[in-house]
Amino acid sequence: MSAGIPPWLSHYEKEVPASLDYPDIPLHTYLENAYKCYPDHTAIYFMGKTMTYRELFHDMQLFSRVLQQLGVKKGDRVAIMLPNCPQAVIAYYAVLHIGAVAVLTNPMYKKRELEHQLADSGAKIIVCLDLVYSNVVSVLPRTDLEHIVVTAIKDYLPFPKNVMYPLKLRKEGVKLHIPREPYVSYWDDLMKQPDLPELEKPYIDSKEDLALLQYTGGTTGLSKGVMLTHANLVANVEQARAWFHRSRRGAECILAVLPFFHVYGMTAVMNFAILLAAKMVLIPKFDLATVLKTVNRLRPTMFPGAPPMYVALINHPDLKKYDIRSIKACISGAAPLPREVQERFEAITGGRLVEGYGLTEASPVTHANPIWGRRKNGSIGLPFPDTEAKVVDSETGEEVPQGEVGELIVRGPQVMRGYWNQPEESDNALRDGWLYTGDMATMDEDGYFYIVERKKDVIVASGFNVYPREVEEVLYEHEAVKECTVAGIPDEYRGETVKAYIVLKEKKDVSAEELEAFCRERLAAFKVPRKYEFRDELPKALTGKVLRRVLVEEEKKRMQETRD
Structure with missing residues (x-):
């Protein structure tokens, strides 16, 4: 990108400014503002239970006092291991309210993953x-x-429901034994204490004080704790509000299916909803029938999600029984959004579905297509306000010519301070204020960016680089393909071989030979998958992102067993 005005600014919607004035406040101030302005508006809907902003703010303050009584001080780390439920919102904002640092932890973690995250963060308390x-x-x-x-x-x-729920667990054979130990407390008991000490509110420097340690797999080794300040999170949610410029404070309803323990759900759903004083409809686990019934009944206006969620929705056999036209704006992240999925979703809802991009190290959003303006198929869109981006040679850091592939690097107020207790990793990821994303990308003449692939996911077959996303886009064009992913599997001759994993639509059928012929008409020969595997489903993270590495590991295990 040459010096001067970035090309993407001329493609912003006229309502979106190039630069914003960011309030110098801790993130939890947004909850206090929502309470003051809209105390009786519904903040949370959860399985039939509603909470107003008055009630949410009251419980947040109460749990803040509970945490202080338990000895939590400014700077202490508090882990939160919860699905999307009211307690997750209350605990998160309470931790920030007393100057502590939230460590959002996936409830699906196994012991090894959990131990690493808790030990590395030094968390003092876990909810x-x-x-x-x-x-x-x-x-x-x-x-x-x-x-x-x-x-x-x-x-x-x-x-x-509160009475029936334990009975349901017993019927399902779930046995819970939680002993009365000095180090264990029950939420209900803590929140009913009559004489909690007065709340001590420490001074919080939004630019310096950490709000969050968010763990990410990164590109190598064990997960790293991304240090995000209050200012980082405030900046990203303000950027999101500017991008969704038609959103109305106190009038939106957001479907909260993305998990809050993931940085995408935390910012794009929870923090964004609180900033807008919106109603959050909490769904603890993505279940398509529940989602359709909820949308039909509660009429959410926004549905941030991941492509597999939208794929499942548009392919539901009983979709016509539900009215989902209340949805007016969605941003899709965590994985590439196929064009066919975008077009069908918009035709069904009448709303807008655009692809965005981000990573944990940037709070997370750095790019998005204009919601109501010009978007480009296959593009992650334009950099957010105050966000610089360019494509460089990974080794030299020199910018590559427009249209050529290089590593995407970004710089902006939402970019992390660094990795927790990992100065070398921090120095490698952050260079002169630029965050090296590890994603290979291109930029066109208008400043729209395109993710080609993660550096680690590029398939090298017979010396040629194959980018899985390009192959996946072609496969999605086939009328029988519901979901797919492409991975490089070991090959003694070619180094790696391109393999496609396919989930077919109901009542549709296609052979591997037919798919190969379809791809050969649309792709160079070295990009065409040599192997195809048809599956009932693909392994996914809770965000809906397909876990390509799981498929590769399965493949390696099968090959090893064959050799043995």
């Missing part, structure tokens, strides 16, 4: 669901944890 207590207590001796706060889904269910 967890009763269903995962056994995993937490098993790693307790090898962490700095001093206290476990246990809560249950039933704690915020309306009557009679």
Whole structure:
């Protein structure tokens, strides 16, 4: 990108400014503002239970006092291991409210992953669901944890669901044994204490003080703790509000299917909703029938998600029974958005679905297509306000000519401070203020960016670079393909071979030979998959992102067993 005005600015919607004035406030101030301006508006809808902003703010302050009583001080790390439920929102904002640092932890973690995250962060307290207590207590001796706060889904269910829920668990054979130990407290008991000490509100420097340690797999080794300040998170949510310029404060309803423990759901759903004083409809786990019924009944206006969620929705056999036309704007992240999915979703809802891009190290959003302006198929869109981006040679850092492939690097107010206790990794990722994303990309003449592939996911077959996304886009054009992913599997002759994993639409059929012929008409020979595997489903993270590495690991294991 040559010096001067970045080309993308001329393609911003006229309502979106190139630069913003960011309030110098801690992130949790947004919840206080929502309470003051819209105290009686619904903040949360959860399985029939509603909470107003007055009630949410009250419970947040109450849990802030609970945490201080348990000894949490400014700068201490508090882990939150919860699905999307009221307690997750309350605990998150309470931790920030007292100057502590939230460590959002996936409830699906196995013991090894959980132990690493808790030990590395030095978390002092964890708030967890009763269903995962056994995993937490098993790693307790090898962490700095001093206290476990246990809560249950039933704690915020309306009557009679709160009574029926334990019966349902027993019927399913779920047995929970949580002993009365000094280091264990129950959420309900803590929130009903009569004489909690007065809240001590420490001074928080939004630019210097950490709000979040968010763990990411990164490109190598064990997950790293991304250090995000209050200012980082405030900047990203303000950028999102500017991008969604038609959003109305106090009038939106956001479907909260993306998990809050993932940085995408945390910013694009929870923080964004609180900033807008919107109603959040919390869904703990993506279940298509539940989503369709909820949209039909509660009429959400926004549905941030991931491509597999939209794929599942548009292919549901009973979709015509539901009215989902309340949805007016969606941003899709975590994985590439196929053009066919985008077009069909918009035709069904009448709303807008655009692809965006981000990474944990940037709070996370750095790019998005204009919601109501010009978007380009296959593009992640334009950099957010105050966000610089360019494509460079990974080794030299020199900018590559327009249209050529290089590593995407970004710089902006949402970019992390660094990795927790990992100065060398921080120096490698952050150079002169630029974040090296690890994603290979191109930029066109208008300043629209295109992710070609992650550096680690590029397939090298017989010396040629094959970018899985390009092949996947072609496969999605076939009328029988519902979902697909492409990976490079070991090959003694070619180094790697391109393999496609396919999920077919209901009542559709196609052979590997037919798919190969279809691809050969549209792709250079070296890009055409040599192998095809038809599956009922693809392995996915809770965000909906397909776990390509799991498929590659399965392949390597099969090959090893064959040799043995």
